[in-house]
Amino acid sequence: xxxxxxxxxxxxxxxxxxxxxxxxxxxxxxxxxxxxxxxxxxxxxxxxxxxxxxxxxxxxxxxxxxxxxxxxxxxxxxxxxxxxxxxxxxxxxxxxxxxxxxxxxxxxxxxxxxxxxxxxxxxxxxxxxxxxxxxxxxxxxxxxxxxxxxxxxxxxxxxxxxxxxxxxxxxxxxxxxxxxxxxxxxxxxxxxxxxxxxxxxxxxxxxxxxxxxxxxxxxxx
Ligand code: 3PG
Numbered sequence: 001x002x003x004x005x006x007x008x009x010x011x012x013x014x015x016x017x018x019x020x021x022x023x024x025x026x027x028x029x030x031x032x033x034x035x036x037x038x039x040x041x042x043x044x045x046x047x048x049x050x051x052x053x054x055x056x057x058x059x060x061x062x063x064x065x066x067x068x069x070x071x072x073x074x075x076x077x078x079x080x081x082x083x084x085x086x087x088x089x090x091x092x093x094x095x096x097x098x099x100x101x102x103x104x105x106x107x108x109x110x111x112x113x114x115x116x117x118x119x120x121x122x123x124x125x126x127x128x129x130x131x132x133x134x135x136x137x138x139x140x141x142x143x144x145x146x147x148x149x150x151x152x153x154x155x156x157x158x159x160x161x162x163x164x165x166x167x168x169x170x171x172x173x174x175x176x177x178x179x180x181x182x183x184x185x186x187x188x189x190x191x192x193x194x195x196x197x198x199x200x201x202x203x204x205x206x207x208x209x210x211x212x213x214x215x216x217x218x219x220x221x
Contacts, residue, residue, distance in 0.1 A: 016093060019045050020184045020215045022045070022048070022186040023048055023187070023190050024165060024186050024187060025048060025049065025060075025188065025191050026053055026191075030056040033059070033063045036064075036191070036196065036201065038068055039202070040071070040190070040191075043209040043212055044213075045190065046072050047074065049074050049076040050064065050074070050075055052087070058086055058090045061073050061090040066091060074092050074093055074094035074096060075092040076097075079099075081104065084107040094116070095111075096137055096163075097116070098139050098140075099117070099120075099124075099139075100118060100128070104117070105133070116137040120139060120145075122157070126157070136163070137162070139165050146172075147176055154180050161182070162181055165186030170211065173211070173214055174214060184216065185214075189207070190204060190211045
């Protein structure tokens with residue numbers, strides 16, 4: 001699908017929820033979706049990225065969006081226009097991709113939801129800026145160069161704003177959030193797979209609460 005008329009970029013994902021940390025979740029069983037989202041919201045992390053890596057993902061997005069007040073549920077690992085449509089229909093409020101193409105970007109723009117296309121190289125950043133996109137996911141953050149790489153981009157490309165994801169945890173999140181071109185980070189550290197499998201929602205809420213104290217500027221609030 002292509003668009004003859006360039007569409008304006010939608011509102012930033014940053015406008016949807018103020019928390020500096022976006023939990024990235026993998027839901028194997030849709031029955032876990034609502035209690036998991038409740039735990040994250042109660043812990044202070046309302047913006048939740050549900051990855052499209054499991055058959056339960058779309059149901060999870062639907063149930064979290066429909067049943068958890070305060071949750072701002074988005075879809076992650078979105079890599080096709082068909083997935084863009086399916087996620088929007090399921091109630092996703094934002095879209096995240098690990099990388100991008102013009103086909104994907106056009107579909108994300110046309111659907112009207114805020115989106116974070118993924119980049120890992122300078123040329124990809126420049127290409128997105130050329131297309132009017134300033135908010136990007138930096139993925140896989142640690143493997144692609146980490147804070148040193150992002151710091152190096154801040155001088156020549158100050159317009160670009162990043163949500164680094166991949167290999168980030170409580171120890172290095174503050175260093176990312178201290179960068180001038182980072183206002184939030186994504187990660188799965190507050191939703192350990194074994195805690196989800198054990199339905200240990202209070203542990204997840206506690207991990208979320210600790211993560212919610214992080215804020216851009218590298219400080220705790
Ligand atoms: C992912 O690939 O699942 C996300 O980028 C999260 O990565 P993480 O598990 O390293 O936080």
